[in-house]
Amino acid sequence: MAWPVTSQLMHDSSYEKMDAFVRVHLAPYRDQPLEILDFGAQVVGDQGLSYKGLFDADGWNYRGLDIAAGINVDIQVDNAYDWTEVPSDSVDLVISGQAFEHVEYFWASMFEIVRAIKPGGLAVIIAPSGGFEHRYPLDCWRFYRDGFVALAKYVGCDLVDAFTDWGNYDWEDSILVVRKPVSDQAGRDEFDRRSVLQRALLAEVLPTIDDLATQWQSTASQAEASVLAGVTLGALTTELEAQRGVRMGKEAEVAAATEAALNATSDAANELEVLRSHVEALKNQPTGPMRYVHQGRAKVAAVVGPKGRAIYKKLRRRG
Numbered sequence: 001m002a003w004p005v006t007s008q009l010m011h012d013s014s015y016e017k018m019d020a021f022v023r024v025h026l027a028p029y030r031d032q033p034l035e036i037l038d039f040g041a042q043v044v045g046d047q048g049l050s051y052k053g054l055f056d057a058d059g060w061n062y063r064g065l066d067i068a069a070g071i072n073v074d075i076q077v078d079n080a081y082d083w084t085e086v087p088s089d090s091v092d093l094v095i096s097g098q099a100f101e102h103v104e105y106f107w108a109s110m111f112e113i114v115r116a117i118k119p120g121g122l123a124v125i126i127a128p129s130g131g132f133e134h135r136y137p138l139d140c141w142r143f144y145r146d147g148f149v150a151l152a153k154y155v156g157c158d159l160v161d162a163f164t165d166w167g168n169y170d171w172e173d174s175i176l177v178v179r180k181p182v183s184d185q186a187g188r189d190e191f192d193r194r195s196v197l198q199r200a201l202l203a204e205v206l207p208t209i210d211d212l213a214t215q216w217q218s219t220a221s222q223a224e225a226s227v228l229a230g231v232t233l234g235a236l237t238t239e240l241e242a243q244r245g246v247r248m249g250k251e252a253e254v255a256a257a258t259e260a261a262l263n264a265t266s267d268a269a270n271e272l273e274v275l276r277s278h279v280e281a282l283k284n285q286p287t288g289p290m291r292y293v294h295q296g297r298a299k300v301a302a303v304v305g306p307k308g309r310a311i312y313k314k315l316r317r318r319g
Contacts, residue, residue, distance in 0.1 A: 013168055014097045014126050015049060017175050017240065021124050022054050024236045025160075025177070025228075026093075032227050033059040035091040039113060040099025042070040051095060081108040081202050086116045089223035093117070097126040101141045107154060111198045114155045114191070119182040119222075120229025122160065128171040129164050148176035156191055157181065161236040165244060167251075177236060182225050192216055 026034075036055050041064025043050050050072050055062040063074040065086070077083050080103060094113045100106045113123050127143045145164040152159045157178035164174040181187065196216045200207045207215070 011098070011171060013165065013171055013173050015051070015054075017126050017165070017173055018051050018095065018097055018124070019054055020239055020243070021095075021175070021177065021236055024239050025122070025231045029227055030057045031059065034061070034093060034228070036060060036062045036093045036095065037075070037086070037091045037116065038062065038064045038072075039094055039096035039109070040066060040102075041072045041074075042066040042068060043072045044070060051097060081105060081112060082199050083112045083116060086112075088115050089118045091116050091118065092121045092226040092228050094121075094123045096124070098128070100125055100127040100143065102136050102138055104138065104140055105202060106141065107151065108198050108202055110151055110155050111195045114157060114178075114180055115195055117180045118224060118226040119180055121180050121226035122228050122231065123157070123176075123178050123180075125176045126173055129166075129174045130172040131170045143174040143176075145174060148174055152176065152178045156187075156194075158233075160231060160233050161240075163237045163240045165240065167244070167248060175236070175240070179229065179231065180226075182229060185222070188222070 034055075034057075038051055041050060041052075050064070052062055052064070052072060064072040065075045065077060065083075066073045067077055067080055069076050075085055077085050094117055096113070100109075103109050110123075110125075117123060125148070127141070129142050129144050131142075133139045143164075145162045148162045149159060152162070155178070158181055160177035160179050162174070162176050165172050183191070193216055196212060200212060200215075
């Protein structure tokens with residue numbers, strides 16, 4: 001089964017979150033070798049931006065993975081849900097941005113991501129929670145924090161960070177960081193069985209039980225753990241929440257200043273309208289001394305009530 005999307009559409013907020021991930025979680029490992037895989041890495045058209053530049057430290061080996069050959073693609077896979085081209089437990093980090101919303105069965109791709117990661121290694125996924133439809137050629141999903149937490153549970157990973165950036169313009173990106181557990185043999189066997197079953201569900205022909213047994217063969221060896229196993233849980237969430245607080249504070253200041261300016265403009269307009277009404281009223285007033293006579297009669301009538309109004313009418317006829 002082929003994956004329908006061949007690249008992600010990069011936008012600034014996504015790039016900023018991946019940059020924050022690198023600063024918060026990878027800074028202590030800049031002098032250590034890391035194998036990094038970017039799922040959905042192809043750059044097409046006028047996109048012109050990829051995550052590659054964020055992973056340029058000495059010893060870091062960044063490779064782009066996609067189902068189609070193109071710019072920024074080092075590994076081309078035939079099937080988004082079965083990466084036979086990528087060995088298990090072979091990379092320290094898999095990243096993906098603006099791809100998962102285009103993947104029909106993203107949970108199956110997540111199994112392949114986790115399979116490829118070394119024990120203790122990380123995966124970071126960025127995908128929108130909002131925004132307009134952008135079929136490339138499909139646009140299938142939007143992701144919230146709780147959905148990403150559920151995805152981490154589904155593939156049996158430790159949750160490191162899950163965050164949705166509400167109020168951040170169109171896309172309001174969600175980000176998920178998970179860590180592959182350093183499991184004992186029983187844990188590894190369980191993941192392997194579930195991974196085989198997941199691939200079987202998407203196969204064009206459903207395998208038999210015997211076929212599945214052949215596909216899954218337990219191995220006694222434990223893969224070497226990634227150096228990233230020691231990252232601090234929740235550190236990126238704290239950083240992103242702080243950034244959002246600063247941004248929303250600035251937006252509130254701008255909104256308050258705009259409202260004050262509009263109110264000032266409105267008050268000036270109201271004062272001008274009152275002045276115009278007053279001028280029009282003066283135009284309709286009698287001129288000369290009789291103006292003051294009429295004003296006096298009106299005040300008297302207001303004081304004495306209905307009876308005064310009758311008197312006022314008589315006085316007007318005399319006047």
